[in-house]
Every structure is written in C-alpha cells, then in structure tokens.
Amino acid sequence: MPAPSCGSNADSSSLSPQVKSLCVDPENDLYLSVTSAWEITLKYMVGRLQLPVPAAEYVYSRRIANQIESLDLSEACVVELAKLPSLHSDPFDRMLVCQAIVHGLAILTPDEWITRYPVNVIW
Numbered sequence: 001m002p003a004p005s006c007g008s009n010a011d012s013s014s015l016s017p018q019v020k021s022l023c024v025d026p027e028n029d030l031y032l033s034v035t036s037a038w039e040i041t042l043k044y045m046v047g048r049l050q051l052p053v054p055a056a057e058y059v060y061s062r063r064i065a066n067q068i069e070s071l072d073l074s075e076a077c078v079v080e081l082a083k084l085p086s087l088h089s090d091p092f093d094r095m096l097v098c099q100a101i102v103h104g105l106a107i108l109t110p111d112e113w114i115t116r117y118p119v120n121v122i123w
Contacts, residue, residue, distance in 0.1 A: 014122050019108050031071040031101055032063050039092040069119045088113040 015023070022028050037059045043049035044058075051058045063070065073095070080098035088094050088111075095116045100107050106120040115121045 015109075018122060022108070022122065023077055030066070030068040031105065032059070032068045033071045033096055034073045035095045035099065037070075071099060071103070071105075073099070074102070084117065087116045 023030065040049060040051075040059055041055040044051055045054035049055075053061070068122075075100045077095065080102050081094060084094060084097060088097070093114060094112065096107055097114060097119050099105065100119045101117075106122050108116055108122050110123045111121075
C-alpha cells in the first residue's frame with residue numbers, strides 16, 4: 001500500500017499529528033516514489049483501486065497539486081534490495097525501503113513491518 005500523501009490532505013484523520021505537522025512545514029521536501037505510482041497504477045488497472053480519473057492523470061495531478069516531487073527508481077536503489085532481509089512480503093514496500101536507505105529519506109507510514117528495516121520511519 002502506498003504511503004499516504006500529504007499536501008492538501010494533511011488534515012486527513014488517517015494521518016498522525018506528527019505526519020500532519022511534517023507535511024505542512026514548508027521546510028520539508030515531500031516525495032512520491034515512482035514505485036508508489038507503479039503500485040497505484042497496477043491496482044487501478046486490475047480494479048483493486050477506484051480513482052475519479054485514470055491512474056496516470058490522478059497520480060500526476062495530485063502530486064503537482066500537493067507540491068510533491070517525484071522520486072525516480074535508480075539502479076542503486078534496485079541493487080540495494082539484495083542487502084535487505086526478507087522481512088516484508090510486499091515488493092513495493094521493500095523497494096520504498098531501498099529508496100529511503102539510498103537517498104537518506106524517511107518513510108511516512110504506519111506499517112510496522114517497515115520499522116524492522118534500517119530506515120527512518122515516521123508515524
């Protein structure tokens with residue numbers, strides 16, 4: 001499951017107070033991983049995720065509207081996967097962990113499995 005976006009959704013009751021605060025702080029850079037965009041698109045294509053517009057339009061428009069940067073998937077991130085123990089069964093979440101490690105980023109998620117990896121998790 002992709003991490004929740006912030007931006008104009010920072011008042012969502014599903015976000016922790018700490019995450020809400022981080023999302024509205026203009027000093028923080030927010031990123032949406034291409035890995036999350038990929039997962040959103042796949043779920044939309046197979047009917048497991050309903051969106052008001054096609055996935056490509058939704059991801060792009062919401063990212064831009066919320067001033068969230070795109071985080072590309074690099075070779076360094078992909079090969080980082082070989083260093084991770086197989087704690088989490090979701091390949092998308094494991095790749096998000098790799099990206100966070102390589103780029104020195106925090107992941108905003110309530111997923112307790114991700115906290116078992118050597119990555120900064122905030123919730």
